[in-house]
Amino acid sequence: MDEDYYYNPEKTTYTFEERTGDPDTFSSGIGRIVLNFSHLESQLDTGIIQCLELDEERGRIITSELSFKNKVHLLSSLIKYLTPKWRFNTGDDDQLECWDKIVKQCFRSEEKRNQIMHSEWSGPYLRDMKANRVKYTAKAKKGLQKHIEPINSGDLLDIADYIIMVSVFVEEYFFVAESNNAVK
Numbered sequence: 017m018d019e020d021y022y023y024n025p026e027k028t029t030y031t032f033e034e035r036t037g038d039p040d041t042f043s044s045g046i047g048r049i050v051l052n053f054s055h056l057e058s059q060l061d062t063g064i065i066q067c068l069e070l071d072e073e074r075g076r077i078i079t080s081e082l083s084f085k086n087k088v089h090l091l092s093s094l095i096k097y098l099t100p101k102w103r104f105n106t107g108d109d110d111q112l113e114c115w116d117k118i119v120k121q122c123f124r125s126e127e128k129r130n131q132i133m134h135s136e137w138s139g140p141y142l143r144d145m146k147a148n149r150v151k152y153t154a155k156a157k158k159g160l161q162k163h164i165e166p167i168n169s170g171d172l173l174d175i176a177d178y179i180i181m182v183s184v185f186v187e188e189y190f191f192v193a194e195s196n197n198a199v200k
Contacts, residue, residue: 042145045172046132052176053129056122056183060087063190067094088122105191118189121182128175132167145169 028035064087065075079087092115095104099111106114131149139147146168154160 040145041169042147042172045169045176048176049129049132049172049179052179052183053125056125056179056186057084057087059183059186060084060091060122063091063186064094066190067091067098084126085123088119092119104189106189115189118182118185121178121185125179125182129179132172132175 032039061075061079064079065072068075068078070078082090095115096112104111104115131151134151136150136152137147138150146166149165149167151163151165152160153163
């Protein structure tokens with residue numbers, strides 16, 4: 017049986033630059049959004065596994081099929097359950113208030129990522145490092161609507177930076193300054 021060459025990129029002998037030309041900041045900005053969101057999702061997985069006190073393999077069995085939204089909800093429920101017994105890294109601030117702020121930032125990160133990933137793009141983004149983000153909606157009340165928003169590579173990096181910042185907030189929430197702070 018012949019292999020489908022186009023679905024087996026390991027067989028190509030061309031470099032990235034030969035296939036696409038020089039890297040551009042617009043495409044790199046989108047790539048950073050993807051990578052940073054993946055890191056955020058990984059931090060949620062780590063938090064869930066830590067709260068459940070599971071080894072990584074068992075924890076990944078639980079988290080691997082969860083949507084981002086369900087990971088945030090599960091981790092929030094675990095934190096609310098554990099807060100009377102555990103001390104999370106919030107300094108003198110209320111642990112649940114701090115977590116609620118992080119939750120809002122997680123959902124904002126998902127919203128911004130989805131806006132970028134689930135849009136159409138028009139314009140010479142490879143040449144001018146900007147494009148129009150085009151999104152269609154079709155709701156019962158207004159019918160078909162076309163939304164156009166100009167985006168440049170700096171805008172994309174702002175989104176990527178926001179997402180990685182939220183990822184760091186999630187990670188730091190679970191830092192324990194002294195081992196006895198996490199005594200259950």
